[in-house]
Amino acid sequence: MAQSPAARIAVNGVTYEFDGDVRRSLLDFLRRDLGLTGTKKGCDHGQCGACTVMVNGRRINSCLSLAVMHDGDEVTTIEGLGAADNLSALQKAFVSHDGFQCGYCTPGQICSAAAMMEEIREGWPSFASEDVAGRVHLDDEEIRERMSGNLCRCGAYANILTAIKEVMESGAKP
Numbered sequence: 001m002a003q004s005p006a007a008r009i010a011v012n013g014v015t016y017e018f019d020g021d022v023r024r025s026l027l028d029f030l031r032r033d034l035g036l037t038g039t040k041k042g043c044d045h046g047q048c049g050a051c052t053v054m055v056n057g058r059r060i061n062s063c064l065s066l067a068v069m070h071d072g073d074e075v076t077t078i079e080g081l082g083a084a085d086n087l088s089a090l091q092k093a094f095v096s097h098d099g100f101q102c103g104y105c106t107p108g109q110i111c112s113a114a115a116m117m118e119e120i121r122e123g124w125p126s127f128a129s130e131d132v133a134g135r136v137h138l139d140d141e142e143i144r145e146r147m148s149g150n151l152c153r154c155g156a157y158a159n160i161l162t163a164i165k166e167v168m169e170s171g172a173k174p
Helices: 026-033 089-096 106-121 140-146 157-170
Strands: 007-011 014-018 052-055 058-061 074-076
Touching: 014 026, 026 052, 052 106, 058 106, 089 106, 089 157, 106 140, 106 157, 140 157
Parallel strands: 007 074
Antiparallel strands: 007 014, 052 058, 052 074
């Protein structure tokens, strides 16, 4: 009798069957099993944000989530946002504003920013929001608060902020 896979996970629009070790993190599934090495393993404790991906449009630290938990989910990694010959608006803005230095945190920063933009469009308040019941006012403090889970050891924060603001103000899809 054939055993069914533990999970069917759509990653960047392609469905994969996961039937590996139930202790495998989503991060390790993406990197080891699928060869999607854009998502980085930084701290492996959910503290740096280098492993940020989007699951059903919401950002998560993939190092803290088990692959088997994502049966039926749609996962988007940096590879799913754009390719070298067809960059997304955020990827272009990060390049044009030098929003990276070593580039290690950049995939997580971009995935987090893309999900953050959707949160703002949907009116989700943050700790920095002045009015939790009203329209979210996008300012530097609001963006910094929402991106605080993504660390950059090189200190490219000002450039990251500029890149995010450019895409937000343009209304382009991240």
